[in-house]
Amino acid sequence: MIKTRKQILEVQNTYNEAIQRGKARIVVCAGPGCVANGSPQVYEKLVAELKSRDLYTTVDCLLQDEASESGVTAVNSGCQGFCEKGPLVRIEPEGILYTKVQPEDVPEIIDALEADTVVERLLYQDPETNEVIAKEGQIPFYKYQTRVALSNCGVVDPEDIRAYIARGGYQGLANALNMSSAQVIEHILEANLRGRGGGGFPAGRKWAIAASQEADQKYIICNGDEGDPGAFMDRSIMEGDPHSVLEGMMIAGYAIGASEGYIYVRAEYPLAVQRLKKTIADALQYGFLGTNILGSDFSFTIKVKEGAGAFVCGEESALIASIEGERGMPRPKPPFPAVAGLWGKPTIINNVETLANVAHILDKGVDWFKSIGTEKSPGTKTFALTGEVENTGLIEVPMGRTIEEIVFKIGGGIRNGKEFKAVQIGGPSGGCLTKEQLGITLDFDSLRKVGAMMGSGGLVVMDENTCVVEVARFFMNFIQSESCGKCTFCREGTMQMLDILQRIVDGQGTLDDLDLLVELGEMVQIGSLCGLGKSAPNPVLSTLENFREEYLAHIVDKRCPAGVCQSLRRYVISAEKCKGCSRCARECPANAISGSVGSPYAIDPEKCIKCGACVTVCKFKAIEEVW
């Protein structure tokens, strides 16, 4: 049981000293990407190899036995971020990063470790300069990042509470408990910590409202219902640094006078659920949860609630309904949850990343936090960088970086030397930004100005082979099936918009459809109660504005310039190459090919079923697929 700050510092010092006594520490990434690529096998082999060479030790051994100085520890960490190059293995204290490591590479890695050298073939090689880079911090992917919410993710063993304490964990809580709750709120207000879930509402203002309510019980809810397709930041934090989420919740609880907290996690994240449950048990054992925390009057408990698969539950009032055991449907606001939330009591709902920032602010100070990012959006933001970009992965950058810097400097540009076309930000609530908008800075206000929004932080990069009309249809399909059905405009409007978009990608659209889409979109925005409906038309409206010519190509020319929409694929017989053998006409199951023997044949696009049979049988390669 830890009761004082002094005891926290003791754990920190002993742990750090113990680690330094070992020769090295090998950190194997156990984030979702690396695990699927085989990192558990790498870890197993690593431990076996270390044991066979009599080098293996653990932190517990180092803590007990000061003599084992040649020992090497091996731990699994949360997501290290550079998923593209996984499985990742980092050697500390040097910070050497090995990429795409397979179990068979392990003996060589340990040979190098013993000889104080590196395995060059496993190091990162800069594709432009061909320079081999050994240290993680010098790889461009990492060099341009600033890690706050992810500062422990990929570094610590997420299941070892001492590792979190060793990195300065729970000192923010200790600081908070030394202040009055009003002072804690003042800190968060002054730091201008804005909600990382997408809306950007100042967390301190929410807290202040809840704190001012008179109630026998108040609640803190951590919103871990990360449902945006293309986003996995919150998952990485919950899996890779779960204690930071807990600590943030405790501080929030102290600030508003709540003694109970819930973490609402998506059902699709079983590992996060398991980790959070273990973390809560450990925090209870160490006395960071329970009664009279750190010798104060503050008491707090946390429960994990698993979602059951409904995107709308990311919305505050729907999330509350879901915890209460009901269908997750939003209700009108006000009253806001900060006034009347869970079981009608004042409730603060903060996103995972927002809470992960809280402890850092209380630990390192408001000025430190404000020195990062922009004036109106201080701090950092995590993003899941995916799609057609070279370096996919999990990143964190100061607010105010341009999209260009992220896609090209950190992301390394577009895969396979293709052209950048658009970047989709904010998932189904966001928009598509064009090449001309690459200079836009990523902060809450600039994005809102251009009709996009930060969302939770999915950045999906698209190249010339992505059809933005089809992407708009894709998002509308998602929203339409996730609409809870409460508001007519959202329920029926999204259905109609989806119908229209489907018509357009099928080549059946008309020019009137475009005006209708805008009109319907505006209606859905106005007539919906919650964020899901209010932002549902964003992907359509933003692509209509930025990529209108692509819609026109589908409607007027019946073409899909990106070559995606199958219905718009056509087959054409080249009059020059066709010898008039009639083979294709005989093969065509739809009788769509006509002509007379000896002269070029032609395909009737109306009758053609696009089976491609003619292409296969033509000996003269006279039939081409065109888009």
Add this chain to the structure above:
Amino acid sequence: MNNTDQIVQDADVELSFLSSVVKENGNQPAALIPILQMIQEKYRYLPKNAMEFVADALGLSPATVYGVATFYAQFSLEPKGKYVIKVCDGTACHVRGSSAVYDAICKRVELVDGKSTTKDGTYTVETVSCLGACVLAPVVTINDKVYGEMTPEAINIILDTLEKEGTNHDQNA
């Protein structure tokens, strides 16, 4: 509510199991979702009589339980197949061609008429919005085992292996 007709009637639910689940979670309405989750985990779907039992135990109407069960995507009113194949159709997977992978699986296991489970009960094929493993896009999970960077060809090879090693995989899963 014609849909209730589709609910399978003949499941052998064990009353002792249901009682223990209710006891573990408490009989407050707020316990409804965790209780349904445990039932779904055991039977791989929500048998009608189990939902009736839960409604009774929690003092809710069967319609309320049915409403919750049909609202959330996680719950199924039909038994799922031996292998549950989830094709991620999140943005990143979609952009990298998950539709072609989905089509290839449906064709391979002969799923027709918009059904998600094969007639012989071997496969259930469904799409999910995002599995959060976007860097491996397109992603497919088979009984929660993750397969990344899928193509129509690759998934066919995996299904070949699966069919050969059927029993082994079952044990691992």
